[in-house]
Amino acid sequence: MKKKIFILFSFSLLYCDESILSSLKQKEFDIDYKKSEVESKKLRDSWINPINMSYIKTKNDQYGLNSETKSFKISIDQPIFKSGGIYFAIKYADANKEFSKLSIKEREKELIAKALDLLYKYYKTKLMIEKQKLLIENAKIDVLRKKEQYLSGFLDSSFLDQAILNKNQQELKLLELQDSLNEIYKNFKNISDKEPDNIKLPHFTIINKDEYLEKNIAIKKYKEDEKVKKYFKNMTIARYLPSFSLTASYNEIENKAALFMPSGKESYKEYGFKITMPLFDINSFRNIESTKLDFLKSKILKIDNKREELNRYEITLKKIKILDKKINLAKEDIKLYSSLLQDTKSRYEAGEKTIYDVDTLKNSLDNRKIDIKIYEIEKQENLLEIYKRVVNG
Template identity: 40%
Template sequence: MHFLKSLSKLLLGSLLLSNLQASNNFDEEILSDTRKKTFDLNEEQIKEDSLKLKKDWINPINLQYTKYLGEDYKNEKSLISINQPIFRSGGIYQAIKYADSTYDSSSIQINQERKKLIKEAINFLYLIEKTNLNIKKTKLSVLNAQIDVNRKKEQVLNGFLDSSFLDNALLTLNDSKQSLITLKYQKIEYINNFNNISSKDYSEFELPKFEFFDEKEYIQRNIDLAKAKADIIKDENFKAITIAKYLPSVNAFYNYSKNHYTNGKPGLENSYEQDFGLTVTLPLDSRTFNDIESKKIEALKSKLSYKNKIDDEKTFYKNQVQKVNMLEERIAITKEDLGLYNSILTIIKEEKEAQLKTQSDLDTLQNSQKIKSLDLKIFEIDRQMELLELYVKLK
């Protein structure tokens, strides 16, 4: 698989990749052009929104032009008006900080969405490979079922078994064939889902191999917790903006107007007026206390949400560890089974040479051994899929 080195920064943190050829553009390569463009536009939008928020405290300059039409003379009038806050009890500074914190929160959210989509694509790669292994397993089961049908058929014809045994063997063979058909179409579905996300064919990618990392690192580098932290800062800044809204503010104003008489009528000369100064405002609103308290509660909720999120992520980590441990136990048991199959195969081969066992007996056992080997690979894929659920949350 062509994996970009920056995937470890973007998606997988400190993962260990085994026998992989690194690529510099994995995240850009695995996503379709339209999805990449969507993320790019989202990033541009939050930048513009943040810049707009930073400038929200700056009032517009009003320019007005009026033309009066009358019978005696024509008059044109220009007006420039500026009313700009220069002090809002800290509100201007907090508004700028709020814009920055809003950008940080939104940026992390986009990063979360991008990583989840990459993780989804990787997950489909795992599912496709897992289905390939299951197809191989089922084909071997079909071979074994066919061997069993032939054996039962011979035994029934020779009067050694009741026909019900042959019926059961035929049913097993039919079930295996039906399962094979289901798996083939399931693989097509996974490929279609992958193609819905990716810009390249699934066969161009290999599977990554992830390793464990400790809970401390998981919590420190958890992107969901980073988002919750950013939300705390954002809500605190918004609370400060709300409080400042009800405190004294100082505005500087400037007004300039000019009359332009255009027909040169005697006694009517061009004239202009201008005034400027400062205004101090203290808003009195019956809803002040409620508004401020509401924002304080929102900020407290963000802090509690962060603490709850830490507990949630610790629990999630422990549950994933348990799932991986369970799969590792299954892998260990399967390896023991393979050891038994190897020892039994040695005996069966010797008995076949001594004509105590048939070729069918040997083929059946060899197919069963191959099925166990495939089980081992499937369990390892399941293990990697569980680890992927952890890695996707690393920033």
């Protein structure tokens, strides 16, 4: 059941992916995908040699003769067997194609995640501004209370000064938060055409560990890189083994006033085969050994990357559990503040408490409610680290 929920969820995210990036950013990625496709086709067919054409025209005035020769030739020299080299070249191209596509997808997901992260920060900062305004209200209430107590002779002026200083600090912090909100807005608009206030925040849910490892882009990339290194190693070995090629050509030659042969025109065909093999290359064993080492390294990197991704997944879960605990603590505080507020209102009506006490407790209650919203956004920010590393669907 969990898996079905995640798949449906992924499709909703796919819609978000396609809409959150600016049209120019999306066009860049579309071009990258198309170029990757073209480059992979070039690589896949690189073992097919071109058909060559040549035309030569020469004039010669040796011995006082004005001779002229024209020659036209179409030729091909096509290997059809390279001790497995052709097969490995095709497999190498296929693996390289997948690696390239995953690399582009990884960059695209990173940019989408950056936009979403800025979106979360934007909404979180707005909540922090709302919370800061409540703190300022409480600080103002504290100043009024301290002022009354000072004028009544119950407090020293230092307590009033401290309350005023705290109010000023809270107001300065509000200005800093508003400045941060403007900066976040600017950075978001650099990569998106959307207005952050008009976008509904996506809601991520955790997937299980096996799904995360199976859909992980980085792990898929390292698997394809291992294939790329493996096939390149085999291609390198094949370079130093026998190769069988078919050769063919069509020739036309036209002579005018030649010294040793009469003027005329002739055409003929040539076809055959050839077998080639390098007999000695001082770097052959070094080249092969180098590709073998690259292949071995790719296997180690694949295993090491899987370990890193597993650690990332487990750390994210721990962070989410801590945020859940913070949410539970905030809920307990809300219950306490609600009870105190109710009691304080009753005492205020009885003349035992002031309106300052009621307003202070109400602001503190609202503050803790905002804290829960902030913690929920922080949970989504952590889950975003999981989302951006997996392939949708």
